[in-house]
Amino acid sequence: MTQLPQQLINGVWQGAALALFAMGYTLVFGVLNVVNLAHGATFMWGAFIAFVCVTKLNLSLWYSIPVAMIGAGFMGVLLDRLAFKPLRSLTAGSLVMWAGFLVLLTGMLGDWSPGTRRVVILSGSVVLLAGLIQDFRSVRPLRQREVPHLAPMISSIGATFILVSLAMGEFGAQVSRFPMNLFPIKPYQLTSNAVISPIQALVLVLSLTLMIILHLLIKRTQMGRAIRGIAWSERTSRLLGINVDFVIAQTFFISGALAGAAGVLLGLAFNRLEPTMGHEVELAGLTVIIVGGMGSIGGAALAAFLVGMIRVLSVAYIDSSFRDAFVFGLLILVLLIRPSGMFGRSKVSRA
Amino acid sequence: MPDFLSHNITVINFILINMALGLSIYLTLSTGLLSLANAGFMAIGAYTTALIITRTDIPLGVAIVPAMLLAALVALPLGMLVLRLRDVYLAIATLGFGEIVRIAALNGDKVVRWFSDNKDLIVFNGAEGITLSYVTPKIVLGLPDSTWPLLIYLLVVTYLAFTLQNSRYGRVLASIRQDETAAHTLGIDVVRYKLLAFVLSAAIAAGAGALSAPVMRVIDPRNYVFSKAVDILAYAVLGGMTHWFGPIVGATVLTSLPEILSFLKDQRDVANGLIIMISTIYLPGGLVDPKMWRSLAKFVLGRNTSGSTA
Amino acid sequence: MYRDMSLIEPKPLLEIDGVTKKFGGVVAFEDVSFNIYPGLTCGLIGPNGAGKTTLLNAISGLIPLSMGEIRLSGDTLSGLPPHKIAARGVSRTFQNIRIFPELSVVENVMIGWHLNNKGTLLETFFRLPRSRMEDRESRKSCLGLLADLGMEDLSGLQAGALSYGDQRRLEIARALALKPRLLLLDEPAAGMNRRETDELFEFLVMLKNTALTILIIEHDMDVIMRISDQVVVLNFGVKIAEGSPDSVRNDRRVIEAYLGEE
Numbered sequence: 031m032t033q034l035p036q037q038l039i040n041g042v043w044q045g046a047a048l049a050l051f052a053m054g055y056t057l058v059f060g061v062l063n064v065v066n067l068a069h070g071a072t073f074m075w076g077a078f079i080a081f082v083c084v085t086k087l088n089l090s091l092w093y094s095i096p097v098a099m100i101g102a103g104f105m106g107v108l109l110d111r112l113a114f115k116p117l118r119s120l121t122a123g124s125l126v127m128w129a130g131f132l133v134l135l136t137g138m139l140g141d142w143s144p145g146t147r148r149v150v151i152l153s154g155s156v157v158l159l160a161g162l163i164q165d166f167r168s169v170r171p172l173r174q175r176e177v178p179h180l181a182p183m184i185s186s187i188g189a190t191f192i193l194v195s196l197a198m199g200e201f202g203a204q205v206s207r208f209p210m211n212l213f214p215i216k217p218y219q220l221t222s223n224a225v226i227s228p229i230q231a232l233v234l235v236l237s238l239t240l241m242i243i244l245h246l247l248i249k250r251t252q253m254g255r256a257i258r259g260i261a262w263s264e265r266t267s268r269l270l271g272i273n274v275d276f277v278i279a280q281t282f283f284i285s286g287a288l289a290g291a292a293g294v295l296l297g298l299a300f301n302r303l304e305p306t307m308g309h310e311v312e313l314a315g316l317t318v319i320i321v322g323g324m325g326s327i328g329g330a331a332l333a334a335f336l337v338g339m340i341r342v343l344s345v346a347y348i349d350s351s352f353r354d355a356f357v358f359g360l361l362i363l364v365l366l367i368r369p370s371g372m373f374g375r376s377k378v379s380r381a
Numbered sequence: 382m383p384d385f386l387s388h389n390i391t392v393i394n395f396i397l398i399n400m401a402l403g404l405s406i407y408l409t410l411s412t413g414l415l416s417l418a419n420a421g422f423m424a425i426g427a428y429t430t431a432l433i434i435t436r437t438d439i440p441l442g443v444a445i446v447p448a449m450l451l452a453a454l455v456a457l458p459l460g461m462l463v464l465r466l467r468d469v470y471l472a473i474a475t476l477g478f479g480e481i482v483r484i485a486a487l488n489g490d491k492v493v494r495w496f497s498d499n500k501d502l503i504v505f506n507g508a509e510g511i512t513l514s515y516v517t518p519k520i521v522l523g524l525p526d527s528t529w530p531l532l533i534y535l536l537v538v539t540y541l542a543f544t545l546q547n548s549r550y551g552r553v554l555a556s557i558r559q560d561e562t563a564a565h566t567l568g569i570d571v572v573r574y575k576l577l578a579f580v581l582s583a584a585i586a587a588g589a590g591a592l593s594a595p596v597m598r599v600i601d602p603r604n605y606v607f608s609k610a611v612d613i614l615a616y617a618v619l620g621g622m623t624h625w626f627g628p629i630v631g632a633t634v635l636t637s638l639p640e641i642l643s644f645l646k647d648q649r650d651v652a653n654g655l656i657i658m659i660s661t662i663y664l665p666g667g668l669v670d671p672k673m674w675r676s677l678a679k680f681v682l683g684r685n686t687s688g689s690t691a
Numbered sequence: 692m693y694r695d696m697s698l699i700e701p702k703p704l705l706e707i708d709g710v711t712k713k714f715g716g717v718v719a720f721e722d723v724s725f726n727i728y729p730g731l732t733c734g735l736i737g738p739n740g741a742g743k744t745t746l747l748n749a750i751s752g753l754i755p756l757s758m759g760e761i762r763l764s765g766d767t768l769s770g771l772p773p774h775k776i777a778a779r780g781v782s783r784t785f786q787n788i789r790i791f792p793e794l795s796v797v798e799n800v801m802i803g804w805h806l807n808n809k810g811t812l813l814e815t816f817f818r819l820p821r822s823r824m825e826d827r828e829s830r831k832s833c834l835g836l837l838a839d840l841g842m843e844d845l846s847g848l849q850a851g852a853l854s855y856g857d858q859r860r861l862e863i864a865r866a867l868a869l870k871p872r873l874l875l876l877d878e879p880a881a882g883m884n885r886r887e888t889d890e891l892f893e894f895l896v897m898l899k900n901t902a903l904t905i906l907i908i909e910h911d912m913d914v915i916m917r918i919s920d921q922v923v924v925l926n927f928g929v930k931i932a933e934g935s936p937d938s939v940r941n942d943r944r945v946i947e948a949y950l951g952e953e
Contacts, residue, residue, distance in 0.1 A: 568806040
């Protein structure tokens, strides 16, 4: 038991990073009632964007983290516009976006010469952006209907596959690592038998800061009020003149940025980046948002620490290969006993 | 054997397996249940059969029975637990089940050894999985002997799906999908019918898994992960979820497409992802959507008649 | 008339006995009691939000009661799931139409007929005579039911493609296929035009003459007053009056709470 304090510390910083991931997850659910299963892919891309900034563009870590967050945030917005928004209301802009997206994919995956590849990717991106702008401006959708049962979830599963394969193509299936000298490694001695490395401390501090910022954003700003309003009733918000589509885009941006931040931080802490890294956190994140009560940001934050702790302790005291079995055990248990979550049924409005 | 067959026999075998898997998820989807457990049940079927045929002389055609029964036995209590969950929650819980099956296959030997005296016992063989010995294919009645069981199984499963859809059971399952509450107040024991669909679906997936064992030859946990569950879902989504013919078409297209468009081979996942997204957004009824084809026919025929009068 | 009948027929079919339903702190209805006698039609009226639909939901088992008991022929319905209550002979329609839009019209009715089928799954799979015969018979009976409602021409159509009034009629046909002892109708005339309402009224009178017991919620006072043997008035979840249509019409409290508004 002498290692218990150390394990608790590990549980706390991992829980904090998991909380970042899960809060964005649950935020989108609260607003749209949609489980965005591509959230883990956004997380992974956040990590890789920072990786590219550091290794290819020679940016310092302090610039790379915000760049990764912004990149992942935009990825979140694109995800909404490609995978979810067309289900709610399909516009001419959505069609153009999709055309651009397909060109972009062909560019990224096809067997082109570097010059052609650049041109195809660029033109795809331009069309995609034009479609996006058109989609934001259009007021008369081609099709507007009740979102079919299960469709958003299935659509986001498709998006996950694309995003993960793109990363495979770009970075390979093997593990990528940040340069070793990026961060001091000498750990701080906390107590006689517990240490925390600088990077772990950074994860903890940054996660807590972002959690506080999110809390203030939701509670204190006009945007936060609009988000809570839509979570409570989209129709009422629309009648009150809130630009629902724009607020949803903002929500996806925040959600994506948080996932991106979590990706960079966990990627740094374990110094292990791989295209499939989203799967694992996806499943842990699902557990967190269900344990915390779907849509409850505060609940997700609390549950993240619980799940983080369970993961760390099951590895330390039982067997690493059973870690996910414990997480799933908790998931199924909570689903069966209290599907509304252990921390109440509160939605974003009561975050 | 004709050239076409001998060149493509593996693909054809996989199409047959995937058709059966598509029909298995069709059963739950047509009841309105998004269950992602079928890859897990497929694993149960494949492992059970592989263990039986590597350790005994029992033939495949018999080994499939315990495999299907075991899956049904697992599905029954699991269904009782999770089927009262709705939509997203059910999907997540069944996803969790799939992961637990994978973890169990990966670590099963640790548990087995714990109960046994032999501390080097190998049953599931962790990540390496179970390898079946190679058997030279024989041609029976113009088809390889590995294809016949698959073909027969598919015919049986298709018959079941067809009969079910056109029976009162199929009507009841469809009514549950369309309005569970209304069905409930009309005297339909919703839980029982959902359980029926879930257990049948599990058994069918396990049967497909069992028959896939000799075709795959290596049964390891990687074959039954989340992405297999999504593959299966994609068959039904692309083909259509309201008619049994949908998943058959979906499985055929998705399994043969990477072979036909060989440049897609490395990008199978992207193609799958795109097909899933595009068909959910733009083809909500799937390729086999009676409503869509009817209106299309009306459109075309309507044009024709007006053309002839003009 | 209602009081006279109750003397002849001492055993009520449906007993609502001191029922209360609270959602959190909000009271949907409180301590409501009344009986419905076999073969009679009871109108349940009251302003919007009076708790009428919630009471119907409680009778059909969709929501549990907070207090009190509901009995059918003396047997309690409390704690029974909706399908068991349906099997005991209670069927209903919904205020917001809930047909199965992707099934055909006759198939919708066949779902209501479903409880009459005994064929097992195995019989179905092997197409044994009983299951095939049952299928033919249920289709025939359901077509007959549709004919009673003048809908035989529509039987092959997709239910979702029907007009609003036809969907309402289909919902009633489906509920009748259950061969209920008690039929619960939640605003069957809502959204219907005058002609459709009149047709519906004629049909309801015909149903009434088959000795079917009916509990009907309706905003069309004309229909309620003409068809009901007994009227129960709810206001803010409390029963404020009960009696024959005439006595309720002249009840001061009812006029204040409800009719006065009109």
